[in-house]
Amino acid sequence: MPHGTPDWGLVGPKHAVYGLDDLGEHAVRVGSPHLWDRRGDVLYMTTFREGLGTFLGGSSGAGAEVALCTGYSRQGGYCIRLRTGSTLGQAAYIQTALPFQDPSCVGLEFSFGSEGPGTGVRDEIMWYDGASVYRGWALYDFVSREVRYYTGVGVWVVLATGVWRHYSQRPEHTMKLVVDMGLNEYVRLLLDELAWDMRGIPVAVALSPSPPYWSFTVYHYGTLAANVDALLDNVIITQNEPR
Numbered sequence: 001m002p003h004g005t006p007d008w009g010l011v012g013p014k015h016a017v018y019g020l021d022d023l024g025e026h027a028v029r030v031g032s033p034h035l036w037d038r039r040g041d042v043l044y045m046t047t048f049r050e051g052l053g054t055f056l057g058g059s060s061g062a063g064a065e066v067a068l069c070t071g072y073s074r075q076g077g078y079c080i081r082l083r084t085g086s087t088l089g090q091a092a093y094i095q096t097a098l099p100f101q102d103p104s105c106v107g108l109e110f111s112f113g114s115e116g117p118g119t120g121v122r123d124e125i126m127w128y129d130g131a132s133v134y135r136g137w138a139l140y141d142f143v144s145r146e147v148r149y150y151t152g153v154g155v156w157v158v159l160a161t162g163v164w165r166h167y168s169q170r171p172e173h174t175m176k177l178v179v180d181m182g183l184n185e186y187v188r189l190l191l192d193e194l195a196w197d198m199r200g201i202p203v204a205v206a207l208s209p210s211p212p213y214w215s216f217t218v219y220h221y222g223t224l225a226a227n228v229d230a231l232l233d234n235v236i237i238t239q240n241e242p243r
Helices: 023-029
Strands: 041-046 056-060 065-069 079-083 091-096 105-114 119-128 132-141 146-150 156-160 173-180 185-191 194-197 204-207 213-222 229-239
Touching (some): 056 065, 132 173, 146 185
Antiparallel strands (some): 065 079, 079 229, 119 213, 132 146, 146 156
16 A cells, blocks of 8 residues: 655655655754754754854853863764853853844754752843843743743743752753744743743843844853853754744
């Protein structure tokens, strides 16, 4: 009996093999990191096989570091180590920017693992429109087991409690934040198997005369006087996300 369809279309039988209706599945099978949440059109994605690429690294505190790492990657041979400082801000992060796009729903996804203890990760999407700056920020805190977001009045609000994620040397967890640049509000937040509908919640906004610009940041912070590593991989930036 004929079965399946050809890879290049949705009609026509095949006898020896099965075709794929979903080209996203085909992309994953040939090694794409865009495998966890496939919604949205990809603007940029990396497994860091080319190094830091367009990302700038930053850190604060004694012993803090941002470095390419060859151990425990999620995909491919490389990942990024974000080592928190033992003093001052106790943080390490990477940040990139792309050519400014027409407003749409955009997302920032990444896979991570923190050795702990006393750390958290933050997903940041920020954009300027020539008159104001908008900040869509969400975080997971390993210590409090809370998920929080940054509000329109510039304070952190708890979105969920009792979210227990394990510490790990490997980037075993995945987080994705989606914001609506047209409505200047949150859309959703994903953390592993969990998802929160955030539609209708405004992002933070402040006056800023800067030219149109946007940036994407993954931030690892510490709460103890210690150098703690987090490994980061599979960073994906999307646009045209569904609401």
